[in-house]
Every structure is written in C-alpha cells, then in structure tokens.
Amino acid sequence: MFMQRSAVAVARRAAVAPALRRSFATSMIRRERETKSPFWWIQWRLTDLADIKTIDDLRGPGAKPGTVPTDLEQSTGLERLEILGKMEGVDVFDMQPLDASRKGTMKDPILVRSAGDEQYAGCTGHPVDSHNVIWLTISRERPVERCPECGNVYKMEYVGPQDHHDDHHGHDHHGYEEPKNFSNFVKPEYW
Template sequence: MFLQRSAIAVARRAAVAPALRRSLATTAVRRDAVPDASKIKGIHEVKTSADLLGPGTPAGQVPSDVEQSTGLERLEILGKMEGVDVFDMRPLDASRRGTVSNPIPVRSAGVEQFAGCTGYPADSHNVIWLTMTRERPLERCPECGSVYKMEYVGPQDDHHGHDHHHGFEEPKSFADLVKPEYY
C-alpha cells in the first residue's frame, strides 16, 4: 500500500516537472536591446506637447520606458537621461527655521504648491502640509512657526491659473480672518 502511494506521487511529479523546466528554460531576455537614439529627442528639443510622444516600437518587440512614455512622464525621463531634475525633487532647506524676513523658498510652476513641514530641527514633529498660492505666497507652520514662501517660476502670462473667471472662491476659514501682517 505504501509503495503504491509513493509510486503515484513520483509519477505525478515526473509528469509536472518537465513542463515547468521547459517553460522557464524557454524564457528569453533581451539585454542588448537599446532604443534607436536617432528617434528619441533630447529634452532641449521639446517645444510643444506633440514632442512628448514616444516613437513606439516595431510590432513584436517589447517597448522600453523611453519608447512608450508620453506627457510629463516622458519629460521626466528625457530630463533624467541628460542629468536635469525637471521637477526639482530636492528636499526643502531644513537647516534653519524660516522667518517672515527670511522665509524658506519653495519653487512652484503652478498656481498653488503644497509643502510638508517636519519642523526645526528636522523631524521634530509629524509632517504638516501647508498650501501656498500665488495670491498668498507666505505660509507659517502652526507647529514650529517656520515660514515658507512660494516662488512662482511658471509663465507670467498664464491665464489658466486664475480661478476668478471660473467663479471659484477659496473657502472661508479662520486663516482668512487673520490680518496679513500676522502671516
């Protein structure tokens, strides 16, 4: 009885094992595949959003990120290929406490920017997210008192950033009742 059970188990393993070995052994990996550099534009050649479409790959090939990415992702990849940090992902200056006369600068290309304050000295409190806008560029952390200032680096004639023509009004809060000189 014991021999019958072990013989059946060995037969099952033998039937399954060659299929597993064969399927893993036939997997091919192309390590020498390099995208054609003549099809790929550099970050300095990007002028319009149409330039942020990848060239794609021929049928039957697996595309790389450089070949298939589009939009902002493609802009970031092209920047990294040339050593440019497109989105300025460096951490904010945490070596000092920002004051109203000398705030910690936060660069932004949009109409508003979020910044996470971890306190001074660094990591002295949990992250508190602060929102700065073009109309109200200074923001003070309620926990440690550090002041941050948004420096707008986007296009100056951007008419899409104004919320007034859409009828949007920022919600009223206690922060709106604080005098601007106390910011």
C-alpha cells in the first residue's frame, strides 16, 4: 500500500516538473538609456543646496497620479535636505565617526562638531574598544569633557548660528542651572 502511494506521488511530480521549470524562465530586456535625467524636475525646483532659503523649499513635488513616489519625490524637511545633500556629495549631518587613531589630550583634544547647544560623544577608549561605550555630554557652556575610564579628551566645536546663543535673548532658561560636580572646583590653571 505504501509503495503504491509513493509511486503515484513520484508520477505526479514528474508530470508537473517540466511545466514548473519553464514557467519561471526569465529573459533579458535591453533598454535604451534615457536622455532625460530621472531628476529632471529638480532643475527648475532646486539646483543647489544654497537655494534652500525657507522650509517651503524642503517640500517635494509628490508623485504623479497612479505612480509610486520615490524618496526624493515624497521626502520633506530634514530628510529631504539630507537626500539633496547626498545628491551633491555633501554629508549634511556630518555622520563620519570621530578620530579614534589617537588619544585626545587637553592640548590636542578630539574635536566634535555640533550645530546645537549640546552634543553627545561616545568614547570606546584608546586603543579602540578597550572599554565599553561611555557617553559624554558636551555643551556650549562646557565644551571640554574627559572620559573617566581612559582619559580621552573631547572638545565641542560649535558650527551653528552665532547669534542664537551669544546674546541669550534676555532669557534665563527658566532658572535651570547645570548641576555641579568635582570639575567645578578644579583650579582654573589646571583646565
């Protein structure tokens, strides 16, 4: 009985197998290269990152009806700024890793670029990966931080707008004061 069932199953597979092989065949189609760039509309919308002046410049045109939009067509805001930057070869958000080829010292710290008032830097030690990641908070008020594990020194290089923070706009930041730690009591000559 078992042999009869298996013989029937083998016969079914043999009859169907050639049809399955043929149904999944592929063919190559050669297409001529389009003379028009796929981003032709950007020439009238934006030609350069320098053309972005307002938030309205960071809205995509959307897709044509009945089509699926690309990332470039549907992105808005910071995502669109990043995509436009990548098209021009500019890393808008400076996503390169920090310099880990040397140990930062107080005289020659590892620079961390920031456009905001505060930046986080993750130290993995020197040599690299000699300890777990320790996250350091670097701010404009306190631009230099030292890793408590390996002694690596990081310094924030502010690259944002200069008029935003320098005059404080008369605000007291709602009475917030950064908490004190032992570094507040170090003699100035040791800084």
